Amino acid sequence: MANETSFPILLSALFVFCCIQQGLSxxxxxxxxxxxxxxxxxxxxTTVPITDCKQEPELEHLPGVRPTMCRKIRQxxxxEWRYFRSCAYxxxxxxxxxxxxxxMRTGTYNIFMEYCTCNSKDGCNTASYNHGSVFASVVSLAISLRYVLVYT
Structure with missing residues (x-):
């Protein structure tokens, strides 16, 4: 009986872990x-390594604030177009x-700026998209719910 009750708890913990892990870095x-x-x-x-934002230094003017998103600036x-990609604080x-x-902002002297932030996945400040971690979370939740419904 102990195994029947611990299985849904284990799957729920796995689901929570997937969600939290995704949000911390x-x-x-x-x-x-x-x-x-x-x-x-x-x-x-191909020439740009991906950067773990939790390794980025703390900014002097934002003490205690850590980067939690990615940023892309098009200016x-x-x-002349310029692009900046980085971690966002x-x-x-x-x-x-x-x-x-x-x-989007425009200014005098022919200046245009577009500022985008994202946190949906690693490397989201580019065009590709990946649902891997979200998919694993949904599958584990579905299995856990099915198990609870069948055995209760």
């Missing part, structure tokens, strides 16, 4: 197109949590 692409042209769009990560200054992922939307 994120890996992002860190590059600048003015020093590496492959950082521009379309993004080519046009005097007709502040902001929200998209508008109302929708990472497809970015903040």
């Amino acid at each position: 994120i890996k992002c692409w860190v590059c600048r197109s003015d020093s590496d042209p492959k950082c521009a769009d379309p993004f080519d990560n 046009k200054v005097n007709g 502040m902001g929200e992922p998209g508008i109302a949590g929708d990472e497809r939307f970015c903040l």
Whole structure:
């Protein structure tokens, strides 16, 4: 009987672990197109190592704040496009949590800036998308619920 009750608890713990692990750290692409042209769009990560944001240094002007998202900035200054990808210390992922939307600003002297943040997965500050960890979480939750419904 002990095995029957511990199995759903184990699967629930696995589900929670997958969700928490995903939220505690994120890996992002860190590059600048003015020093590496492959950082521009379309993004080519063959020369850019992915960076674990929990290893990024604490910023002097933001004591105690750690990066929890990825950021991509697209900037046009005097007709020239520049791209910056990095870990993000502040902001929200998209508008109302929708990472497809970015903040856009224009200014004088022919300046345009698009600022995008995301935290849906490692390396989300590029175009590719992967559902691996979310898929494992959903499967373990479904198995756990089925087990509880069948044996209770």
